Amino acid sequence: MRQIDLVPTLSVLMGVPIPFGSLGMVLPTVFPDWPSLLAALEQNVNQVESLLIALDHAGLDMHGPAWEPVWSVLTEYRQERSANSAVRFLRAALEQCMRMWARFDTWLMSLGVLLCLAVVGVCLATPAAFDDFSPGQGVALLLCLAHLAMMGSNSFIVYEDQINVFLLVSAATVVAYKARSYTAAVAAVVFAACVRMSAATKLCRDEQEACVVYFFFFWSSFFFLFLTSFTVQGTYSELHYSLAESLLWLAAMSTIQTLYCQRRGDSVALSRYLSLSPL
Amino acid sequence: MSAVFTGMYWWSIGAGSSQTDASLILARCIYAFIVIGFLQHSLSSHKQRDPLVVPSILLSLMTLLNGPAAVAGVSLVSIAFIALTVVFSSHQDNRGMSDLHLVLVSLLADRFFFATGHQATFSTIRWAPGFIGIQDMHFVLSGALVTSAYFAGPILAGSGAVAVRNDGYQRYSSYFFLKKKFFF
Numbered sequence: 001m002r003q004i005d006l007v008p009t010l011s012v013l014m015g016v017p018i019p020f021g022s023l024g025m026v027l028p029t030v031f032p033d034w035p036s037l038l039a040a041l042e043q044n045v046n047q048v049e050s051l052l053i054a055l056d057h058a059g060l061d062m063h064g065p066a067w068e069p070v071w072s073v074l075t076e077y078r079q080e081r082s083a084n085s086a087v088r089f090l091r092a093a094l095e096q097c098m099r100m101w102a103r104f105d106t107w108l109m110s111l112g113v114l115l116c117l118a119v120v121g122v123c124l125a126t127p128a129a130f131d132d133f134s135p136g137q138g139v140a141l142l143l144c145l146a147h148l149a150m151m152g153s154n155s156f157i158v159y160e161d162q163i164n165v166f167l168l169v170s171a172a173t174v175v176a177y178k179a180r181s182y183t184a185a186v187a188a189v190v191f192a193a194c195v196r197m198s199a200a201t202k203l204c205r206d207e208q209e210a211c212v213v214y215f216f217f218f219w220s221s222f223f224f225l226f227l228t229s230f231t232v233q234g235t236y237s238e239l240h241y242s243l244a245e246s247l248l249w250l251a252a253m254s255t256i257q258t259l260y261c262q263r264r265g266d267s268v269a270l271s272r273y274l275s276l277s278p279l
Numbered sequence: 280m281s282a283v284f285t286g287m288y289w290w291s292i293g294a295g296s297s298q299t300d301a302s303l304i305l306a307r308c309i310y311a312f313i314v315i316g317f318l319q320h321s322l323s324s325h326k327q328r329d330p331l332v333v334p335s336i337l338l339s340l341m342t343l344l345n346g347p348a349a350v351a352g353v354s355l356v357s358i359a360f361i362a363l364t365v366v367f368s369s370h371q372d373n374r375g376m377s378d379l380h381l382v383l384v385s386l387l388a389d390r391f392f393f394a395t396g397h398q399a400t401f402s403t404i405r406w407a408p409g410f411i412g413i414q415d416m417h418f419v420l421s422g423a424l425v426t427s428a429y430f431a432g433p434i435l436a437g438s439g440a441v442a443v444r445n446d447g448y449q450r451y452s453s454y455f456f457l458k459k460k461f462f463f
Contacts, residue, residue, distance in 0.1 A: 140381070160389075160398075160399060161393040164393065168359075179366065187366045194355045194358045194362065198352045198355035199393075201348070201355075202393055203403050206400070
């Protein structure tokens with residue numbers, strides 16, 4: 001069964017109107033007898049017809065030569081009231097809409113790809129780009145290209161957050177290897193560790209399988225907040241409006257709030273407060 | 280002050296309940312502080328400007344809109360941000376490493392985005408921030424608040440990058456980790 005047919009079928013079975021924007025067709029096999037199928041198809045045809053008329057009023061040309069077969073099948077249905085003509089009208093309308101909306105212009109797509117390649121080529125062909133081309137620039141270019149290549153794969157787009165962590169941690173490894181001092185090497189390791197740990201707090205995309213939403217205020221975050229605060233305060237101790245003060249206050253207030261909720265024993269409310277679900 | 284009020288706001292919201300009159304006033308106070316902070320910063324002379332005022336203000340706004348759950352991830356990425364500054368402070372003379380620093384900051388901006396509980400899909404946009412501090416939906420204000428909450432991470436990273444670029448290299452590199460001042 002087509003995914004697009006699910007909504008109209010369920011709507012008719014539940015006795016509610018078919019959604020106005022739906023282009024699907026009720027599934028004939030789920031209706032127990034012929035009269036109920038004909039009634040469902042009539043409701044479906046009326047809904048799709050009203051959608052096409054609304055699109056016509058909205059400025060789309062629904063009466064051009066391409067649409068003539070669709071309207072002639074509808075006229076046929078109005079005369080015969082047969083299931084066959086109803087199905088043909090619904091399918092013809094869907095196919096014509098798909099032809100109208102889902103267009104892929106191969107010429108323009110190729111031109112876009114060529115334009116991207118031309119931009120990269122111009123950048124690389126600039127004499128200054130290679131004057132003092134260093135390993136650092138090479139790694140930077142590699143990261144950019146890897147990030148660009150990620151967009152070519154659907155699964156990489158779905159797991160974009162993990163790819164981001166991978167790229168950052170990989171770069172940190174290179175940077176730690178090339179570090180000029182002990183302090184810089186330690187900082188590179190801290191950088192990689194923090195990036196990796198920050199991946200723990202996230203919301204999941206619908207397509208991500210076996211993904212656990214972990215967007216909570218957990219106790220260890222309290223520790224990290226203070227670590228951030230002291231780190232920044234050590235460097236900007238003379239500033240009154242420093243990041244440190246903000247973080248300290250937020251940490252204190254959030255922790256008191258968490259304690260308050262826990263003491264009330266309202267676990268559902270607590271999770272609602274802490275998780276801040278998107279809906 | 281806006282940070283204090285942000286904490287009080289989330290305190291007054293309670294365990295997931297809706298906004299009360301008190302929380303509405305608190306949220307509006309925070310907005311007022313943010314506007315005053317920006318005005319004071321922009322009207323002051325260059326010498327008096329504190330490089331971390333803008334990131335601090337944006338952090339308060341981000342916490343107000345995204346909630347305390349986002350603070351954990353943001354604090355970790357902030358430490359990563361500072362560590363990155365320390366790493367590249369010794370490479371200021373190397374143009375190639377400066378380019379790499381720039382690319383890593385842009386990737387960290389993405390990390391801020393994910394750490395504040397967002398994904399690049401419409402279904403993960405949180406609409407609740409559009410009602411913080413206002414009683415009814417307002418097309419312009421609610422839209423601006425939802426947009427601010429969604430892009431708070433990258434904006435915060437951008438403002439932090441500017442602050443570090445202007446002022447931060449020397450200070451961070453001289454105080455990070457191995458200095459006694461950090462521990463005592």
